[in-house]
Amino acid sequence: MKEVVHIGRAPSAGPDLQELLGMVARGDQDAFTQVYDTVSGPVLGLVRSVLRDPAQSEEVAQEVLVEVWRTAPRFRAARGSAMNWVLTLAHRRAVDRVRAAEASAAREHSAALLDRTPAFDEVTEQVESRLECEQVRRCMRTLSELQRQSLDLAYYRGLTCREVSELLSVPLGTVKTRLRDGLIRLRDCLGVGA
Known part of the structure; x- marks a missing residue:
């Protein structure tokens, strides 16, 4: 029997990330496990490079992977590779977290300034x-x-x-x-x- 060789991947390799995302889009949990195993390391690395805080990085990475599960039907191969799509989601989520932290710090600073304003001077x-x-x-x-x-x-x-x-x-x-x-x-x- 002749072995069929697919160009671009090893004969024993399973579906590539793009195919896996298509399966995830249809609700395949096993495919998501494979996507998770493939992208979780790069996602965490990218998020950590933006946030620097290990605990927040892990939290945001988990949020990104949940977003991959929920939004897999939106992936379009014509716009770029599956890995780039996932990493774009990760980068956006990490930047959003930084912006939220900065906005929160600005609100706290404003509140602290208001607390320092003198109270009504009755005298x-x-x-x-x-x-x-x-x-x-x-x-x-x-x-x-x-x-x-x-x-x-x-x-x-x-x-x-x-x-x-x-x-x-x-x-x-x-x-x-x-x-x-x-x-x-x-x-x-x-x-x-x-």
């Missing part, structure tokens, strides 16, 4: 509030007695214009004019824009 807020109140009091003293009285009743005691009018026994229009003129003078005194 400063109280001092500023007192200064503003004193400025309002000083400006209130520049108003006429009638304007100050109308503003006090309307804004500090919460009365309506009609109630101020009745309490002071003056026409409603007069109360409104006093309030308007008093507010204009206060605005000017406090330096608030028009």
Whole structure:
């Protein structure tokens, strides 16, 4: 009997990696075991060269091999060799891990900077509030007695214009004019824009 020799491989050799990937694409677990044995070393070596951390490299290599199992139907021999396809998956996954680690470090750095920002300064807020109140009091003293009285009743005691009018026994229009003129003078005194 004549032995058939296939060009490009030994007579006793099984399917090549490309054929194995085709079998994996159809769900052949035994073929995946052969793919795993063939590519796991090169995948781990490539991933380790990118990540440098042995533990992370092993984790990413496992992720790549799971991805090979899941995405074997996407392999196209016309685009390149099976080994190049697997190593491209490995390189992409390793680079993604590096980018994720860098993004995580950047987020942690930003969070640390936020933790170092000074908390709300209650004393400063109280001092500023007192200064503003004193400025309002000083400006209130520049108003006429009638304007100050109308503003006090309307804004500090919460009365309506009609109630101020009745309490002071003056026409409603007069109360409104006093309030308007008093507010204009206060605005000017406090330096608030028009």
